Amino acid sequence: xxxxxxxxxxxxxxxxxxxxxxxxxxxxxxxxxxxxxxxxxxxxxxxxxxxxxxxxxxxxxxxxxxxxxxxxxxxxxxxxxxxxxxxxxxxxxxxxxxxxxxxxxxxxxx
Amino acid sequence: xxxxxxxxxxxxxxxxxxxxxxxxxxxxxxxxxxxxxxxxxxxxxxxxxxxxxxxxxxxxxxxxxxxxxxxxxxxxxxxxxxxxxxxxxxxxxxxxxxxxxxxxxxxxxxxx
Numbered sequence: 001x002x003x004x005x006x007x008x009x010x011x012x013x014x015x016x017x018x019x020x021x022x023x024x025x026x027x028x029x030x031x032x033x034x035x036x037x038x039x040x041x042x043x044x045x046x047x048x049x050x051x052x053x054x055x056x057x058x059x060x061x062x063x064x065x066x067x068x069x070x071x072x073x074x075x076x077x078x079x080x081x082x083x084x085x086x087x088x089x090x091x092x093x094x095x096x097x098x099x100x101x102x103x104x105x106x107x108x109x110x
Numbered sequence: 111x112x113x114x115x116x117x118x119x120x121x122x123x124x125x126x127x128x129x130x131x132x133x134x135x136x137x138x139x140x141x142x143x144x145x146x147x148x149x150x151x152x153x154x155x156x157x158x159x160x161x162x163x164x165x166x167x168x169x170x171x172x173x174x175x176x177x178x179x180x181x182x183x184x185x186x187x188x189x190x191x192x193x194x195x196x197x198x199x200x201x202x203x204x205x206x207x208x209x210x211x212x213x214x215x216x217x218x219x220x221x222x
Binding site: 031033035037040041042043044045048086088090098099100102103105 | 200204213
């Protein structure tokens with residue numbers, strides 16, 4: 001089944017450092033999205049990148065998409081303790097539903 | 111105003127019971143979803159529904175059924191609850207173009 005998978009599963013960094021998370025998927029997609037989930041909360045949409053785009057920025061977030069490798073990366077620059085959360089990629093593949101990967105748990109230590 | 115709201119936030123019930131979780135969205139979205147998040151945080155789509163069709167994940171037991179009284183609501187009914195149903199259930203909605211999903215805060219279901 002077509003499914004995003006994030007890598008690494010867990011990541012711990014110091015405040016101020018950059019955090020990079022990767023997502024791989026299996027089939028062609030219409031777009032790929034990244035979501036954040038704080039502990040005990042719902043998911044919050046962060047950024048969407050279309051299949052014909054290669055890079056997108058939003059504040060401290062930078063997302064890249066390589067459709068030839070079926071992979072995407074999320075970079076959070078100058079991380080803060082408030083960035084501590086789980087991050088999920090979700091793929092939308094032409095008429096099917098959002099399919100989420102298992103997520104990356106990011107811990108930003110003060 | 112909360113965009114997607116679910117009730118209850120917590121639900122503890124005994125095996126064999128029937129329960130419902132309510133979901134409402136005030137965004138005017140066309141499509142609503144139910145997801146199940148297990149203890150390992152993996153999100154699994156259960157249903158998606160708009161005014162045109164209901165798409166069911168074939169792995170979802172038929173004890174689970176969505177009910178949509180109107181476009182703004184998609185409630186989840188669960189019959190004969192089992193221990194393995196314990197999880198956090200999320201409702202979400204999006205416009206038909208599925209560019210962005212808005213999630214509720216989740217309902218933590220515990221079956222004892």
